[in-house]
Amino acid sequence: MKAAWYTRNGSAREVLQLGELKKPVAAPGQVLVRVHAIGINPSDSKARAGTALPAGVERIVPHQDGAGVIEAVGDSVSTSRVGERVWIFEALHSGGTGCAAEYVAVPSANAVPLPDGIPFEVGACLGVPALTAHRCVYADGPVSGLKLLVTGGAGSVGAHAIQFAKSGGASVFTTISNDKQAAIAEAAGADLIIDRTKEDQVARLQEATGASSERSVDRVIDVAFGVNLGTTMKVLKENGVIATYSSDAKPEPTLSFFPLLRLAATIRFIFVYNMSAEAHRQAVEATNIGLQEGWLQTTIAARFPLDQIVEAHELSESGKSTGKVVILLD
Structure with missing residues (x-):
């Protein structure tokens, strides 16, 4: 079968190879999927660039997410x-090879029925982003009636x-940095879209919520924890929650302990690969409901x-694409 792989870490151009590999066989508990589309996630690129191959592993066929x-x-x-x-979600993490091949064998639970009418290219984009997003929104319970700030609302997560938050009855505010991102956030259903490069986030949130103080949101779902922490601490209500899944620009942020203590804030770190089986089950179920009902879009x-x-x-x-990059095998 045709496949892509790498045998050492480095840039895509330095280490990715194309060629023929032996077609896998479905082991007990597994399904063999003819792959039609593959989604690219930041974690795929980070693993290729810097995560050492496990001992005894000669090559890595990358990509956690796919469809077929x-x-x-x-x-x-x-x-x-x-x-x-x-x-398909977490193909490589489940112990086998990734989706960058014509065929992949994964545990049956990691191959989720794709609703009728949903293209393979959309299905290939769901695993990491949708499951992460659902956990960020619901890890601390229902959101009906709450006010949520989603930073980076045009990103896949x-x-x-x-x-997910809108489907659960929350009021959702988000930040973007250009018109293309604003269009995606608007299509997703955001109630308020703030251009973080031009507008005062704190003032806009207070105005939109009618709050008597700067503390205007119940939960923050954050793509850039370290960079955004100063603003987050201004707008988060007492007993609020910060659910964060990334902090690339500032990977070692400094926390102001006593202000966070006085807020009684919860900081929840979301790493999709370490989610419990039940959290995965709930997220998978909610994702397919969203696809079937039409409100989950990619x-x-x-x-x-x-x-x-x-x-x-x-x-x-490169950061120059607004939306997901996919690979098609048809």
């Missing part, structure tokens, strides 16, 4: 799944977080064939 059709099943999996359209920025996987990685890492 089940071609065969292993023992203990119902043969009724053969021919089923599915979206941010847009899904807006969608913006795709660019599509590449597998033999241009290097260019796909480079675009995804």
Whole structure:
């Protein structure tokens, strides 16, 4: 089968290879999926660039997320799944190889039925972003009637977080930095969109919520924890929650202990690969409900064939794409 892989860490252009590998076989409890589309996540690129290969592993076929059709099943999996359209999450993390190949074998639970009418390219974008977003929104309980700030509302996680929060009855405010991002956040359903490069976030939030003080939001879902912490501490209400999944620009932030203590704030770190089985189950179920009901949407920025996987990685890492970069194998 045609596949892409790397044998050492480095830039996409330095280390990604294309070629033929042996087609996998579905082991007990697994399904064999003919891959039609692959989604690129920041964690895929970070792993390729800097996560050492495990001892004894000669190559890594990358990409956690994909979508396709089940071609065969292993023992203990119902043969009724053969021919089923599915979206895949955590292919590589589940102990096998990733989705950057014509075929991948994954645990049956990691191949989720893809609702009718949803394209494979959309299914390939769901795993990391949608499951992360759902956990960020709901890890601390229902959001009905609450006011949530989602930073980076045009990102893959941010847009899904807006969608999940709105479906749960929250008022959702978000930050963006250009008109293209604003359009995505608006389509996701945000009640207030703030251009963080031009506007006073604290003042806009207070005005929009009618709060008597700067403390205007119940929860913050944050893509840049370290950079945003100063603003977050101004707008978060007492007993509020910060759910964060990234802090790339400032990976070692300094925390002001006593102000956070007096707020009785909860800081929750969300790492999709360490979510409990129950958290995964809830997020998967909610994602498929959103797809079926039509309110869970994905913006795709660019599509590449597998033999241009290097260019796909480079675009995804460049920060110049608004939306997901996908690889199509059809």
